Amino acid sequence: MKRILAIILMISCVMLSSCTLPSLGRNSQQDPNMAKLNEYRTGTDGVKIKFLDKLPPDQVGQNDILKAVFEVHNAGATDIEYGKIVLLTTDANVKVTPSVNEYRLRGKHMYFVEGEKTTEEFTVSVSGIGDKKTTLIGYTCYPYQTKAVDSICIDPTIGKVTVADKACEMKDMSFSGGQGAPVAVSNVKILPILQGNDFKLRLNITIENKGGGKVVSKNIASSECALTTKESEDVDSNVNVDVELSDSRPSCKSYLSGLNDPKSNKGYIICTTGSIKQKYASKASIVVTLDYGYVSKELTKSISIYQ
Template sequence: MSSKSMMLAAALIAVCLLAGCRGGGSGSILDPEDVRKGTKGLEMDFIERNPPDEIYEDSTFSLGIELENQGAADITQGILKVGIDRTFMEWDQAPSQVSSVRLEGKTVTRPSGEQDFLNFRLYARPLPPNIETHTTQITVTSCYDYKTIAAFDVCIDTDIYGQGLFEKACEVEDLTSSGQGGPVAVTRAEPTMLPHEKEDRIMPQFRITVANKGGGRSFRKDLVKEMCTGATIDIKGFNTAEVNAYLSEEALECRPHYVNLEERDAEVVCALTEGIPVEFGSYKTPLTVTIDYGYTDSMSKQVEIKDVR
């Protein structure tokens, strides 16, 4: 290949990369900063007219459910449970009322996250002789594992008494966010530079606010199966999430390690207990907060069963 041809090929490859060329895809590309935005996770909806608003007794009908992972984490242990009033309905062809869910989250090349469609067959029992119509409810509950990662650029300033020991490269300030691609989010991080037990060091501390921004409830991440199968769960497993934090690559000591989100938000205090040398001055560095949790949400629809008499 001539040098001119090689230059042309390189230019075409560069254009393709900038334009987001992907085999078999739509070509849409999401800005990396937008991947971890928002407060959604697994979203559910009934497929139109599945089930219908009205059905007849002694007949089968379809229940269709659309699932989409609209957050930034992958769902690897999801469960979907369908609840019906067995006095008036039953499963057709003996299917399971529980289905497993595994959906990848949104990425730079998949802005909407992975989707799935589930279909169930149900049977409407004959109504009692003295009843012409009855309204019953179908409830769908999701339980799944999830992870939120919040990343901030924070200012570290070792001149905690303002003695002018060095030129300031940044200012210590509170940080806020509306969401990081999951229903549980870090909404605020308040940094404080504290004295250390060693005089030549300071201790960065961060007061972090974690909030449940979704419409469901969080629970301990290892209880996905129990949450959707009616197993007995210790009350401490509800409305909780595990929080870890890192300053650059150094793990911080966080208390409490599990936050209680029963009131929708909670605070955790994380500190670099080993400290930072005063001689480091002021500089910016990444603060990363990870939240591991399970999440459950539900939706329901009323269906009217009519007699055929």
């Protein structure tokens, strides 16, 4: 009889919203929203810009005043609080006002699956005939973040004969598809360092510039938005690097100058852990976070001027 009553009570709890069952362990306490957010940290886009159709038109007359309108799309996974879009002209007889607009855009997440979009408008005035053609040049600058999160195997018994089965196998990692940012972590090579009884790891992390633009400091991205930033500028000082392995931070050195080299578009971060005391193979979380500014590649529009 007691068993029947217990079964009836369990069925009643399931049917009534006022009843709750006890927690079934650690996984049941995880925030489902956080797991959902990680799904959108993919791709190699940051902010994408394009001219709206016929804004500006392909042909304008002398003394015309027209509108140039950009669609600005944050297609990556970082919210932008302070971005800038710039429109320039190569003709002294053509004036653009304002030359810079500011925007705020949220990145991809569960409520904005494709990222937020907006439009930015400029006024273009043609005061004289000048050249028969003029070119408008647009680009955007913005601060951004790349975050790669995964787990690696740490095996202090590597190269040793062991009787027990290992919990995991230590091997290199590859990240395909990017992390929802124009700068991507592409792979991590794991090299064991054995010195007597001392066991350490060296992590060789490859970084790639996938967005077609330039990596700059966050200050340039949010203030000057300068297209004239030298490609040979010290990129290492422009990128804030943070590497976390479980609850510790290894010692790291950045070699990122190649990110702005069109022949390479690659850079490297070399990290060395402290002495690892664990005795058996186990998995550990690794988080690579990069904070930087980014200047998109130029977007051009050719316009014919007639009398």
